[in-house]
Amino acid sequence: GAVVSQHPSRVICKSGTSVKIECRSLDFQATTMFWYRQFPKQSLMLMATSNEGSKATYEQGVEKDKFLINHASLTLSTLTVTSAHPEDSSFYICSARGQGILANYGYTFGSGTRLTVV
Amino acid sequence: AQSVTQLDSQVPVFEEAPVELRCNYSSSVSVYLFWYVQYPNQGLQLLLKYLSGSTLVKGINGFEAEFNKSQTSFHLRKPSVHISDTAEYFCAVISDTGRRALTFGSGTRLQVQP
Numbered sequence: 001g002a003v004v005s006q007h008p009s010r011v012i013c014k015s016g017t018s019v020k021i022e023c024r025s026l027d028f029q030a031t032t033m034f035w036y037r038q039f040p041k042q043s044l045m046l047m048a049t050s051n052e053g054s055k056a057t058y059e060q061g062v063e064k065d066k067f068l069i070n071h072a073s074l075t076l077s078t079l080t081v082t083s084a085h086p087e088d089s090s091f092y093i094c095s096a097r098g099q100g101i102l103a104n105y106g107y108t109f110g111s112g113t114r115l116t117v118v
Numbered sequence: 119a120q121s122v123t124q125l126d127s128q129v130p131v132f133e134e135a136p137v138e139l140r141c142n143y144s145s146s147v148s149v150y151l152f153w154y155v156q157y158p159n160q161g162l163q164l165l166l167k168y169l170s171g172s173t174l175v176k177g178i179n180g181f182e183a184e185f186n187k188s189q190t191s192f193h194l195r196k197p198s199v200h201i202s203d204t205a206e207y208f209c210a211v212i213s214d215t216g217r218r219a220l221t222f223g224s225g226t227r228l229q230v231q232p
Contacts, residue, residue, distance in 0.1 A: 109161040
């Protein structure tokens, strides 16, 4: 089946530094990837949608200069949290949608990244 | 615009009892509906989905859900739960048009007690 690998699973960084989170589709080509943010005991909120080879589309209220998304290939998307602050601490989850039959609303999620900014 | 409402934030239930987790949606166009399960500090795993056809959908781990268009509901059920079913459950929707990103409900915490 379709597998999405997300790394790192946990990261602790100092305030003001940048953190990169990777999301890879291992056995399929992901034409579209979605990045979500989840606060404790809350639902997933869509941050942005990225399509391979084009700029990401950000949701209202999400700072594109702070959350840099790159989708340079059909198997890799990255989210970089720049100049991280404690309020950026959260659980970040990626989701990938493939081509062909997988595009028929088949979404595969990564295992998530717990970011803690100290 | 589309939205999903999960009416219960927490559902405690005893092991081997039946359970229903409620989900209602709102959309001006046709929708496709999903249920996902999330274990602590993990991503989401698809339980089942409704795209078209039979309104009763069977998923993994013994779960099933019924799409009711007139009531705009997609409730999740399991006839007999196990301790291992303790997790967070999310209902999600995609509309027939638009960005094709999932919109999630607020989640229901299923707590199975021995």
